Amino acid sequence: MNASSNILTKIKDFVLPSQGSLGIDIGTTSIKVVEINREAGEFVLRNYGILENFGHLERENAILQDSSLKIMEDATASLLKKVLEKMKVKTRQAVFSLPVFSSFTTIMDLPKLSSKEINQTIPYQARQYIPIPLSEVMLDWQVLTPLAQSFSERTEVLLMAIPSDVINRYSRIAQLAGVYLKAMELESLSLARSVVNDDLTTLVIDVGSRASTFSVVDKRELRMSYSIDTAGNDFTVSVSRGLNLSPLAAEELKRNRGLMVSSDQKYLPALIIPYLDAIINEAKKIMTSYYNQTSREIKRIILSGGGVLPYGIKDYFQKEFNLETQIANPFSKIKYDPTIYPIIQKSGASFSIAAGAALKIFS
Secondary structure (H helix, E strand, C coil): CCCCCCCCCCCCCCCCCCCEEEEEEECCCEEEEEEEEEECCEEEEEEEEEEECHHHHCCCCCCCECCCCCECHHHHHHHHHHHHHHHCCCCCEEEEEECHHHCEEEEEEEECCCHHHHHHHHHHHHHHCCCCCHHHEEEEEEECCCCCHHHCCEEEEEEEEEEHHHHHHHHHHHHHHCCEEEEEEEHHHHHHHHHCCCCCCEEEEEECCCCEEEEEEECCEEEEEEEECCCHHHHHHHHHHHHCCCHHHHHHHHHHHCCCCCHHHCCHHHHHHHHHHHHHHHHHHHHHHHHHHHCCCCCEEEEECHHHCCCCHHHHHHHHHCCEEEECCCCCCCECCHHHHHHHHHHHHHHHHHHHHHHHCCC
């Protein structure tokens, strides 16, 4: 990746193959950590941890961060420190993922340029694409592989801009939590690294608690990324209100039953499906937009995040899209103890971003 000299993509020091890496995903209501080693040329899962804050189901302000780019630094650092202590991590070098809603991303279409010319051109051209002063952001960019012969006479660049305030907040969290911050990157890049292992044009849909993110990955490169507010928490609130349950009871029912139809909870799917349809409709718009821009069709859907875990959601998406649909498996290229396979199978998709961030150090 060609990038401006900042912490967004920088691996500060040479990393020995035997050293470990922490991937840290700070979501709106949870912290997920994956610790990976590289041993004899293979990636090995050494540890993983998750801290979920269910207080947000009853108190609107009980979240770690929100789409206004605010993050509770001291509280988040304290919680992260507790997770790391509980995990008894062996390494302190970490990569943080940054939420898509904290960034501005776009594709720049430039004439055919050399790497040197691109590095000189982008800081000037970026002013046309970024809606806030460049003095308030840090820029990062990736030169993309041409998708077809017709693209080879142009240079396509994925441009990303992160507000400096966001970078500073995450840097402070790392410092307070006692981790050595090696790099930061957008969560969409982490996702692409961990769950897309071939060149198939793929739409990755990451359903979190407060936001759903759509990422088009083509030839293993991020081409488009976009977030909406409809997400897993909306499922829970709808179940809570529709069945007159406490938010915590509704969350448990959602996770355990999902779209399952049973005599005692026959209305459960009807309470969840309208929000799934909102996510699906947004995904279809993105697929159409990508096709109009590139003439390339999405061939596969990968579902990621805690919001896709409830029973039956994968089948529902597959029926609606009539495409190959998978639940993300971020550990497909990482060795792990076979005894934890049931956990990986059930909850592995929740760790997609953290696993991808951890792998960045070795890429």
